[in-house]
Amino acid sequence: MKLDARQQLRAVPEDVLLQRLGSGVPGLELTTEPATRRMFSADLLCEGACCAAIVHPSTLAELQAAVSVVAASGYAIVPRGGGLTYVGGYTPPSAETVLFDLRKLNRIICISEENLTVTVEAGVTWEQLGQTLAKRGLRLPFLGTFSGRHATVGGGLGNGALFFGSARYGGVAENVLGLQVVTAAGDCIGLGSHASKNGGDSAYPAFGPGLAGLFLHDAGALGIKATATLRVMRATPEHCYLSFGFEDAKRALALQSAIAREELAEDLYLMDPRKTDALLELPAPARALSALRGLASDEGNWLRAAVLAGRILLNAPRLRGAGLHGLHLVLSGRDMVTVRRQARRVRDLAAAAGAKPLPALIPRSARETLFPPLEALLGPAGERWVALNAKVPHDQAVTLYTAADAVIKRHERAMQASGVSVSLLVTALTPHWLSYEPVLHWSDSWLPLHRSAPQVQAGAMSEPPANEAGRAAAMALRADLLACFSELGTAHTQLGRTYPLLPALEPATAALLLSLKKTLDPEGVMNPGVLGLQG
Ligand SMILES: Cc1cc2nc3c(=O)[nH]c(=O)nc-3n(C[C@H](O)[C@H](O)[C@H](O)COP(=O)(O)OP(=O)(O)OC[C@H]3O[C@@H](n4cnc5c(N)ncnc54)[C@H](O)[C@@H]3O)c2cc1C
Structure with a gap:
């Protein structure tokens, strides 16, 4: 995915960018070391262009200042949380990109036991948050993702995370009350429970139109979430499996x-x-x-x-x-x-x-073991995997299952010939919807992120040889499943650069989204290409 020519022309040389960041944002932590930049520039699906630098803001003020400097320098701004995805959501569209590693924005700002809300910075992980709340006899309704040892609240809000607790309480989107979002101009906008000038973080969020929802599931296309206020509930200590x-x-x-x-x-x-x-x-x-x-x-x-x-x-x-x-x-x-x-x-x-x-x-x-170590970045024999998802109302579950199953069967021979297999997870998401998630597995050489898996770091697993045929067969199946989902009109989370959003929308809805993007990010510097928005 290329930035448009206007932006490429405007990008200042890298040394100028770094010098501007150094002088414009004193104390900002920066990484320029090539291997780390390469690792941060790849997800579990693909490698993007190698970013020019990684910034690690640790305060809202640093984040705002860094965004302003990077935007004014003509570089794309790409937010990254735990980096635990496989949809090209944060892979740089060009080398003129600065990755914003948000994991240092990891403070739990306020737990209100009276209002049952918690306000956190976007880099807080689900594990960190769950453990802190548990000490007070509290929990999140949506507890987090399988990847929650490292996956962040901000990444979850960008992706529409769901799983633990979702059958009853929904995903993160159903449980967020308010946000602070930093736009491409470096402004910080309060939304939902953060919108009111004098109301504090737990203000009633439906005071006027609910603008916070516009910034959910946006893969960071509209801005960087700096802070979120989430619902909390009293712990539910009794379980049955x-x-x-x-x-x-x-x-x-x-x-x-x-x-x-x-x-x-x-x-x-x-x-x-x-x-x-x-x-x-x-x-x-x-x-x-x-x-x-x-x-x-x-x-x-x-x-x-x-x-x-x-x-x-x-x-x-x-x-x-x-x-x-x-x-x-x-x-x-x-x-x-x-x-x-x-x-x-x-x-x-x-x-x-x-x-x-x-x-x-x-x-x-x-x-x-709610948030296990991330051995699951790889399969048991070191194989790679990528997942897709499709959301439908309960009454369409069988239609979706049957259609997707037929697609998988059509690919069976090619899959067998090249060692590709498919496993399936269907998750209930509230009384209204189900999430259908086929996972494609094949043995192949690894991407940089795979090499960070704990079993690889411990030397307990070595990298398989490249398997171009397997990769091609997996990607062909993936493309056909995406086409099948699109024909059925299913909805998706974790959009990244994977699911074609704009063609799936009503024209008036697509126009509204495009004009919102234009208003918030007129130069198209904020994660260009995600959601199909080029800026
Ligand atoms: C082993 C494993 C298990 C998983 N289990 C689940 C699961 O149970 N449920 C589930 O839903 N998903 C799951 N996932 C997918 C993924 O981990 C989740 O979607 C998770 O929420 C991603 O969080 P992250 O912090 O890693 O986000 P990232 O991958 O870093 O980012 C996700 C997207 O959000 C954007 N973004 C990140 N931070 C911000 C921010 N602060 N502001 C604006 N945009 C931002 C990024 O640009 C990107 O587009 C799993 C993945 C793996 C590898």
């Missing part, structure tokens, strides 16, 4: 939607049979014991739990290899009576749908 197997994915989807509509679970996701088979490898004794213990507390009765657990464990070998799609749930509440009542209702719905109870090790271990 359930898993069920289905031969037929469509029946599993129907049950998933039914459970979501009744708001019985806060995590509710469907995985493909490969995951179920791995789960049904008989658990190690310690695992089995922990599963039994968990069931006992879920059931509140050791005898009943033992019978249920025994049945699940005895059935495990028979179910292995049966091609079962696994539906996994986390129920959560403030008292076990409520949680058990919800669990009974789920079990009744599951039995009526013909589901087979499975050991609930997947949802339990996902919650026990």
